[in-house]
Amino acid sequence: MKTDVIFIDQTLGYGLENQGLGTSEFIYIKRKIAAMTQVMFDVSLQSLATVLGCGAVDVKDIRAGIEPDAQQVVLARQLGCSKVKVCLKDIAFSRLTAPVAEALQQARTRGLAVSLQLTGSCQYSSAKMLQLCWLISKYEISSVVFEDEHSDHDPLFTYGALLNLQQQLPCPVEYCGKNGSGLATANALGAIKSGVAYVAVSVGGVAGYPAFEEVLMGARFLLKLPLAVPANIAACCEEILSYFGHCVQPTKPIIGSDIFAHESGIHVDGVNKKSDLYEPFTPETVGLSRKIIIGKHSGKAAIELKLKEMNIFIQPTVVLTVLEKVRSLAIRQKAPVSDLQLQKLVHEVAS
Amino acid sequence: MKIRIIDTTLRDGEQAAGLVFSQAEKLAIARALDQVGVFAIEAGTPAMGIEEQSALQAIVEAGLSSRVIAWNRAVRQDILTSVHCGFSFIHISVPVSELHLTYKLKTTREAILQQLADSVAYARSFGCTISVGTEDTSRADEAFFLQVAETAARTGAEYIRYSDTVGCLEPLQTYEIMQRLVKKSSLPLEIHVHNDFGLATANTLAAIQAGVLMASVTVGGIGERAGNAAMEQIVGVLKELYGHETGIDRTLLPDLTKLVSQACQKNNQ
Numbered sequence: 001m002k003t004d005v006i007f008i009d010q011t012l013g014y015g016l017e018n019q020g021l022g023t024s025e026f027i028y029i030k031r032k033i034a035a036m037t038q039v040m041f042d043v044s045l046q047s048l049a050t051v052l053g054c055g056a057v058d059v060k061d062i063r064a065g066i067e068p069d070a071q072q073v074v075l076a077r078q079l080g081c082s083k084v085k086v087c088l089k090d091i092a093f094s095r096l097t098a099p100v101a102e103a104l105q106q107a108r109t110r111g112l113a114v115s116l117q118l119t120g121s122c123q124y125s126s127a128k129m130l131q132l133c134w135l136i137s138k139y140e141i142s143s144v145v146f147e148d149e150h151s152d153h154d155p156l157f158t159y160g161a162l163l164n165l166q167q168q169l170p171c172p173v174e175y176c177g178k179n180g181s182g183l184a185t186a187n188a189l190g191a192i193k194s195g196v197a198y199v200a201v202s203v204g205g206v207a208g209y210p211a212f213e214e215v216l217m218g219a220r221f222l223l224k225l226p227l228a229v230p231a232n233i234a235a236c237c238e239e240i241l242s243y244f245g246h247c248v249q250p251t252k253p254i255i256g257s258d259i260f261a262h263e264s265g266i267h268v269d270g271v272n273k274k275s276d277l278y279e280p281f282t283p284e285t286v287g288l289s290r291k292i293i294i295g296k297h298s299g300k301a302a303i304e305l306k307l308k309e310m311n312i313f314i315q316p317t318v319v320l321t322v323l324e325k326v327r328s329l330a331i332r333q334k335a336p337v338s339d340l341q342l343q344k345l346v347h348e349v350a351s
Numbered sequence: 352m353k354i355r356i357i358d359t360t361l362r363d364g365e366q367a368a369g370l371v372f373s374q375a376e377k378l379a380i381a382r383a384l385d386q387v388g389v390f391a392i393e394a395g396t397p398a399m400g401i402e403e404q405s406a407l408q409a410i411v412e413a414g415l416s417s418r419v420i421a422w423n424r425a426v427r428q429d430i431l432t433s434v435h436c437g438f439s440f441i442h443i444s445v446p447v448s449e450l451h452l453t454y455k456l457k458t459t460r461e462a463i464l465q466q467l468a469d470s471v472a473y474a475r476s477f478g479c480t481i482s483v484g485t486e487d488t489s490r491a492d493e494a495f496f497l498q499v500a501e502t503a504a505r506t507g508a509e510y511i512r513y514s515d516t517v518g519c520l521e522p523l524q525t526y527e528i529m530q531r532l533v534k535k536s537s538l539p540l541e542i543h544v545h546n547d548f549g550l551a552t553a554n555t556l557a558a559i560q561a562g563v564l565m566a567s568v569t570v571g572g573i574g575e576r577a578g579n580a581a582m583e584q585i586v587g588v589l590k591e592l593y594g595h596e597t598g599i600d601r602t603l604l605p606d607l608t609k610l611v612s613q614a615c616q617k618n619n620q
Contacts, residue, residue, distance in 0.1 A: 154592060155522040155553055156560060181592065182584040186522045186553030193523055214549035222521040222548060251367070253518075253549040253577040260576070261368035267575065274454040277487075279576075280517040280547045293368040297399070324400065331402050335617045336369045 002197040003225055007039045007212060008145075008174065010200055011240065013065070014207040016047035019244045023054040029240055033203065034061065036230045037216060042085060042200070045072055052079055063115065068100040073107045085115040085145060093131035104139040113142040115174065122146045122161050129168055136171050143172040143198065148187060151180030155190035162194040176200035177210050184210035189218045192225070204241045204248065204255070213237050213254040213286075221281055232287040254286055261291040263336070265299015268292055272305055295336035296327050303342075310339060312346055321349050353596045354589055355390035355565045356582065357541060360611060361410075362393040362422045363579055364569035369617060374406040376614040380570075381410045383607045384417060388598045389582075390565070391418035397436045398429040404436050411437040420482065425463075425470040434477045441474045442512075443467065444484035447499055448491040460495055464502050471506040482541070484512040489520045493528070497535055504537035510565060511538040515554060518547030518577065522557035529561035543567035544580055551580040556588060559595070570611040583608060 012030055015021040021029070033039055043051075044065040051057055063083040066072040076084050084107060088100070096104070107114045116136075124132065136144065146162065153161070158175070166173050175191035177184045177200065188199045188210035205211035213233055220227045230236065234255040238248045250258035260283040262268045270277035271290065283289050294306055303323050307314060314322070325345045326337050337345070361380060365372050372380065377395070384392050394410045395403055411419055420440040421433035433441055445467050452458050458466075471481050483503040488496055500511045513532065520528075525544075532540060542558035542565070544551045555566050572581030583604050589595040 152592070154556060154560075154588075156526060156557065159523055181588045182552040182581070183556070183588070185549040189521055189550075190523060193521075211549060218521060218548045218550065222519065222524075222550075251573075251576070251578050253546055256577060258368060258576075259547070262575070263368040264366045264575065267366075270451075270455050274450070276517075277450060277455055278517060280519045291368070295369060296371045296403075297366055327400050328402060330371055331373070334371045334373055336371075 269301035518545035
């Protein structure tokens with residue numbers, strides 16, 4: 001397993017193609033993402049041309065996505081790109097069509113770093129693997145991107161297949177998963193565990209890519225890689241997603257506002273004693289805060305804790321009576337009990 | 352291969368902070384879960400109070416085909432309350448990690464084993480069928496988990512739940528752990544995971560690939576913090592990727608999801 005991971009961002013490309021981001025928004029979001037982690041941006045050549053036509057954009061960390069077409073190679077170079085990603089769909093590596101061969105030759109001649117994006121099964125016959133190795137050497141391909149376009153793979157398969165590819169291919173391997181089966185984050189972590197250092201992600205999982213924040217935190221805390229997690233990651237992701245009109249769901253892993261909200265008696269009692277009993281990482285790690293909710297599932301400890309926070313002191317003997325009233329009220333109103341309501345209940349019981 | 356789906360929407364799902372199902376909603380969801388064909392419905396915790404007991408009694412008396420299970424701490428009074436509600440399927444949960452034993456319960460492994468043995472025997476004395484839950488298992492010593500499984504088996508429990516309580520497993524690790532435990536455990540295993548790192552579906556599937564035959568899920572993945580494994584996703588992927596059957600009628604899932612989603616709406620105060 002590599003200790004360094006480079007995230008290949010798909011958020012910005014998605015924003016340009018589907019959300020009509022302007023140049024200033026593009027630059028702002030790009031800076032925001034780059035400030036969070038080591039990243040390279042995948043953007044289609046067409047979108048990039050539009051943005052560059054409207055202002056100065058630093059392209060050194062952008063990889064232009066192109067068709068296997070020599071004219072697009074030339075245009076990418078003219079736009080200042082040093083990296084291109086060429087999408088090849090199910091081609092015979094040994095018998096490249098003339099346009100594909102010409103495009104790869106042009107890219108090589110012009111000194112562009114070329115990544116080949118391959119879709120479909122990444123389990124090749126030994127003959128096809130040899131052909132791919134030949135192609136990589138002949139055109140000095142910088143990396144090969146394996147895309148699980150239809151979410152057909154699970155983490156065990158991804159891990160094994162990518163491990164095998166890395167052993168056989170003479171260039172770095174990248175992984176681009178999709179979330180059609182809810183396995184995108186797991187597959188990306190499987191890829192990292194197999195030794196892949198370049199993984200495609202998008203903030204909040206937009207456009208169905210592995211969610212950046214989940215892969216980063218998983219790599220950091222579950223795979224124990226020495227990656228930095230920005231202390232404001234939740235707020236940053238939320239802001240970026242707002243440019244696309246996306247709201248962060250309260251229970252969204254890593255960045256949702258309610259992922260540190262506790263109501264059940266056992267959990268509140270637990271986090272009060274030691275937070276890691278019921279929290280996998282601290283709220284501060286991602287810039288969120290803990291919330292204690294009083295409601296149907298509350299226990300005695302939660303009531304005592306909340307009243308202490310509110311500087312209200314009652315006899316220990318009446319806490320259970322307050323708790324019963326809290327539960328009844330929460331069920332009656334089908335909602336948690338507010339601080340004001342709790343105060344009123346305490347007053348009722350005390351008087 | 353048939354995988355048994357144990358739904359905990361009405362217990363762990365409802366424990367999502369701020370969520371309250373009314374008695375009518377709980378009954379309607381239980382009926383819908385029964386209709387889609389889940390193996391078991393973990394309906395709630397009778398020890399929570401009179402209102403919850405009344406809601407749970409209505410579910411028990413609804414004559415469902417699915418098993419209806421009550422969740423309990425390993426406490427005699429809790430178990431007795433469940434029995435008084437009419438439950439014949441009793442789930443008894445004990446924490447097993449050193450973290451939980453030391454900081455939450457301030458107890459020892461020996462004391463937990465004794466408490467579990469007493470509780471299972473007590474519940475069995477009412478003729479109940481018992482499943483045992485182990486809390487925070489993914490951060491516990493595997494040898495102790497196996498000891499708990501052995502104690503549960505010896506005292507008459509039917510199966511044991513392995514819980515990734517704070518969602519800190521990753522799938523390749525889950526697969527390796529489950530491969531070992533499936534071979535060594537004295538009881539069949541159920542996998543119960545949380546979604547804190549977005550890995551609940553993947554971890555559940557990894558456990559199943561390793562030979563676990565029971566999966567704990569909630570509708571829509573609702574649950575504490577970032578939630579649990581979502582039934583729709585698990586059932587769909589099991590069939591589409593692996594061809595495994597669950598007995599769930601997938602054509603009824605959209606209606607079930609809609610019902611739960613509506614019940615999740617809070618009243619404005």
